[in-house]
Amino acid sequence: MSINAKHKQIEYRLDCFEISDIKKLFGYLDKNLRLIEDIFQVNIDLTPESLIVGEKKDDTSLTQVKTFLDELATFLKEGHDLTGDDIQKMGATIKEGREMWWKKDYSQGIITTAYHKIIHPRTAGQVNYVRAVKEKELIFCIGPAGTGKTYLAMAMACAALQKKEVSRIVLVRPAVEAGESLGYLPGDLREKIEPYLRPLYDALYEMLSPERFQKYIEKDVIEVAPLAYMRGRTLNDSFIVLDEAQNTTPEQMKMFLTRMGFGSKVVVTGDITQVDLPSGKNSGLMVIQKILADVSGVEFIYLTEKDVIRHQLVQKIIQAYEKFEKNLPTQEEST
Numbered sequence: 524m525s526i527n528a529k530h531k532q533i534e535y536r537l538d539c540f541e542i543s544d545i546k547k548l549f550g551y552l553d554k555n556l557r558l559i560e561d562i563f564q565v566n567i568d569l570t571p572e573s574l575i576v577g578e579k580k581d582d583t584s585l586t587q588v589k590t591f592l593d594e595l596a597t598f599l600k601e602g603h604d605l606t607g608d609d610i611q612k613m614g615a616t617i618k619e620g621r622e623m624w625w626k627k628d629y630s631q632g633i634i635t636t637a638y639h640k641i642i643h644p645r646t647a648g649q650v651n652y653v654r655a656v657k658e659k660e661l662i663f664c665i666g667p668a669g670t671g672k673t674y675l676a677m678a679m680a681c682a683a684l685q686k687k688e689v690s691r692i693v694l695v696r697p698a699v700e701a702g703e704s705l706g707y708l709p710g711d712l713r714e715k716i717e718p719y720l721r722p723l724y725d726a727l728y729e730m731l732s733p734e735r736f737q738k739y740i741e742k743d744v745i746e747v748a749p750l751a752y753m754r755g756r757t758l759n760d761s762f763i764v765l766d767e768a769q770n771t772t773p774e775q776m777k778m779f780l781t782r783m784g785f786g787s788k789v790v791v792t793g794d795i796t797q798v799d800l801p802s803g804k805n806s807g808l809m810v811i812q813k814i815l816a817d818v819s820g821v822e823f824i825y826l827t828e829k830d831v832i833r834h835q836l837v838q839k840i841i842q843a844y845e846k847f848e849k850n851l852p853t854q855e856e857s858t
Contacts, residue, residue, distance in 0.1 A: 532577040533585045535592050544599040550607070558607055562614040563588050584618075591617045598625065602632075603641055608832050612646055622647070629654040633675070634682040637732035642678045648830035649675060655822045656790060661783070663768075663791045663815075665808065666826025669837045672792035673766050677726035679790070680762040684744070689788070690760040691743065694723045695779065697750040697770045720747045723766060750775055759784035768793035768808045770800055776807030 537545055549556055556567050556574075565588055568575040576588050591614055598613070599605060616623060624630060624647035632641040633653065644650045649671055655662045656679045664672045680692045727736050727745070739745040750771060765771070765779055768791045783789050793808045800806060815821045828841040 531585065532575055533589055535574045535576060535589060537573055539593070539596045541600060544596070544605075547599055547605045548595060550605075555605065555607065555610055558610050559588070559591070559614065562611065562618065563591070587617050594623065594625070603643065609645060612832075616647070624650045629657065633678045634685070634730060636730045637735065638729065640729075642675075642730070644675065645671070645832050646826075646830040648824070648826045649832075652824045652826065653679065655824050656788070659820060659822045660787070661780070661789045661791075661815075661821045662824065663793075663808070663811065663822070664824045664826065665793055665795055665812075666824075666830060667794055667796060667828060667841050669831040669841075670826035671830065671832055672794075672826065673722055673764075674726050676764045676766075676790045676792055677723065678730060680764060681727070681730045683762045683788070689762045689786070691762075692739075692745045693758055693761050693763045694720060694745070694747045695750050695753060695763065695765045696720050696723070696767050697775065723747065723764070750779060753779055753782050756782050757784045758782050758787055760786040761788075763787060763789045765789070765791045766793075769795050769798045769806050771807035772800065772804055773807045773810045776811050780811075 540548055547555075550558070559565070560567050563584070564579045565585070566577045566579060568577070574592070576585060578585060594613060594617070595605065595610075598609070603609075613623075613625065624644075627647075627650050630644055630650045630653075632643045634642050636642060644653045648666070652662075652664055652671075652675060655664075656676070664676070666672055680689075683689045684692055724736075724747075731739070736745065740747075750765070761784070763783065768776070770793075771779065780789070791808070791811075795806060795809055798806045798809075812823060815823075828845070831837050831841060
């Protein structure tokens with residue numbers, strides 16, 4: 524790398540990247556380079572052997588851009604794919620001078636999917652979430668849509684199963700829309716509850732392949748169940764995931780947590796801003812934060828819009844809703 528002080532440019536040689544990674548760095552039609560330009564407010568021009576990076580504004584830090592490109596080179600050498608969201612998250616971290624979360628413990632791949640994709644945490648909050656799941660026996664992850672609460676829980680569950688740390692995976696969801704009255708729905712038990720467990724299925728299809736997932740279901744290595752069907756059971760040597768936990772009542776939450784047996788790990792996920800319980804019913808996920816606040820072996824992880832890894836618009840939508848809701852009049856003011 525060389526710095527041209529007069530024109531405030533740097534030349535970053537592409538031989539820092541593996542040849543196979545340069546295409547990933549550029550992205551389709553150089554989309555990733557345009558994204559880097561937008562994040563750091565620079566212009567990037569190409570030569571056959573290097574990137575010429577020039578500042579757009581006086582406060583542009585070309586040193587930060589050089590650091591960022593170095594980190595991308597290492598990131599790709601470690602076998603990771605590179606998405607636009609990775610660039611956004613990593614670029615913002617360096618630009619804001621925050622700790623580089625991808626260098627921390629627990630930031631590496633959790634599992635390789637059936638389609639050869641490495642799943643790894645992609646924000647500081649997600650790294651902390653993975654750390655908690657590995658270290659604790661009971662973990663609550665609370666955050667908005669798109670923060671990877673369920674997806675990472677599925678990845679950790681599949682990794683634990685592959686390593687034979689557990690003998691089975693149990694997936695649980697409250698079927699609020701049906702009022703837990705599943706008997707009125709057509710089909711057998713699995714067909715009745717499948718619509719409510721679809722997000723969990725989607726994640727497992729990707730990680731295991733539909734064929735292996737079906738095999739595990741048939742052998743009861745993976746079990747899916749509505750929350751109402753958990754009463755009276757004790758689950759040993761299991762990785763248990765309760766999803767959409769904001770839609771449990773305090774009584775249901777107590778019932779579920781007391782199903783935990785020896786050698787088991789429980790991950791509870793939910794978004795307390797999207798409670799679908801009938802009016803007047805408290806959310807078990809809200810209440811449990813106070814009940815278990817001082818219990819050792821339990822950890823609460825809170826993710827925010829900064830941890831959203833869906834389409835970039837999702838993060839903007841969450842921020843817009845939060846801004847709108849803050850400006851809403853309270854019930855007393857409206858009366």
